[in-house]
Amino acid sequence: QLQLHESGPGLVKPSETLSLTCSVSGGSTSSSSYFWGWIRQPPGKGLEWIGTIYYTGNTYYNPSLKRRLTISVETSKNQFSLRLSSVTAADTAVYYCARLIQTGSPRYYFDSWGQGTLVTVSS
Amino acid sequence: IVLTQSPGTLSLSPGEGATLSCRASQSVDSTFLAWYLQKPGQAPRLLIYGASTRATGIPDRFSGSGSGTDFTLTISRLEPEDFAVYYCQHYRSSLWTFGQGTKVEIK
Numbered sequence: 617q618l619q620l621h622e623s624g625p626g627l628v629k630p631s632e633t634l635s636l637t638c639s640v641s642g643g644s645t646s647s648s649s650y651f652w653g654w655i656r657q658p659p660g661k662g663l664e665w666i667g668t669i670y671y672t673g674n675t676y677y678n679p680s681l682k683r684r685l686t687i688s689v690e691t692s693k694n695q696f697s698l699r700l701s702s703v704t705a706a707d708t709a710v711y712y713c714a715r716l717i718q719t720g721s722p723r724y725y726f727d728s729w730g731q732g733t734l735v736t737v738s739s
Numbered sequence: 740i741v742l743t744q745s746p747g748t749l750s751l752s753p754g755e756g757a758t759l760s761c762r763a764s765q766s767v768d769s770t771f772l773a774w775y776l777q778k779p780g781q782a783p784r785l786l787i788y789g790a791s792t793r794a795t796g797i798p799d800r801f802s803g804s805g806s807g808t809d810f811t812l813t814i815s816r817l818e819p820e821d822f823a824v825y826y827c828q829h830y831r832s833s834l835w836t837f838g839q840g841t842k843v844e845i846k
Contacts, residue, residue: 653835655837662838663777663826663828663837665834665835665836668833721789722770722773723771724830725828726773726783729784731782732782
C-alpha cells in the first residue's frame with residue numbers, strides 16, 4: 617500500500633527557505649506511471665497546487681510560485697523535495713505531497729496523499 | 740483556467756441529496772476533471788476522476804457528471820461521514836488547478 621510522508625521544519629523565519637521532503641513507501645518514485653506533486657493549504661482556506669515532478673526530473677510549477685520554487689526527486693532514496701525561498705507569512709500552510717496518475721486515460725489526478733505537515737513562517 | 744464551485748456552503752440533513760457545481764472559465768477536457776473530499780484535519784481524498792469514474796472504495800451514492808464548462812458532483816443520500824469540504828480539480832497544459840471548495844454542513 618502506497619504511503620507518502622512529509623517531513624521538514626515546522627517553523628521557518630521570514631526571508632528564509634522552506635524545505636520539505638516527501639518519503640514514499642509501497643511505491644517507486646522512479647516509476648514511469650506517475651508524477652509526484654506538492655499542494656498546500658493555508659489555514660482555513662482552499663487547496664493550492666505548488667508543483668509537480670516526474671522521475672526524469674522534469675518539473676511543472678505554479679506560475680505564481682515559480683520564481684521561488686525548486687522541486688527535485690531523488691529516486692535512489694525514493695523521495696522528492698520542495699524548496700521555497702524568500703518565504704513570508706503568506707506561505708504559512710499545511711503542505712501535502714501526493715502521487716499523480718500520468719498514464720492511461722483519465723489521468724493527471726492526485727490519487728494518494730500524505731497526511732500533510734504544517735509550516736509556519738514567523739520570526 | 741479558473742474553477743468556480745457553488746454554492747460555497749450547502750446546509751443539508753442526513754438522508755438528503757446534494758448537488759455540487761464546478762464551473763470552468765473555459766471549456767475543459769472532462770478526462771482531466773477530478774473531485775476530492777476533505778474532512779477536518781485530514782488530507783483530501785480522491786472521489787471521482789475523469790469527471791465520472793468513482794475512485795476505489797467510493798460508495799455508489801457519489802456520482803460525477805458534466806462536460807465542457809459545467810461539472811456536477813451528486814451525493815444521492817447524505818451519510819454522516821459525507822459532511823465535509825469538496826474540491827474539484829483540473830489539469831491543462833502542465834498546470835493543475837483547484838476550485839475554492841464547497842462545504843457540506845449539517846443543517
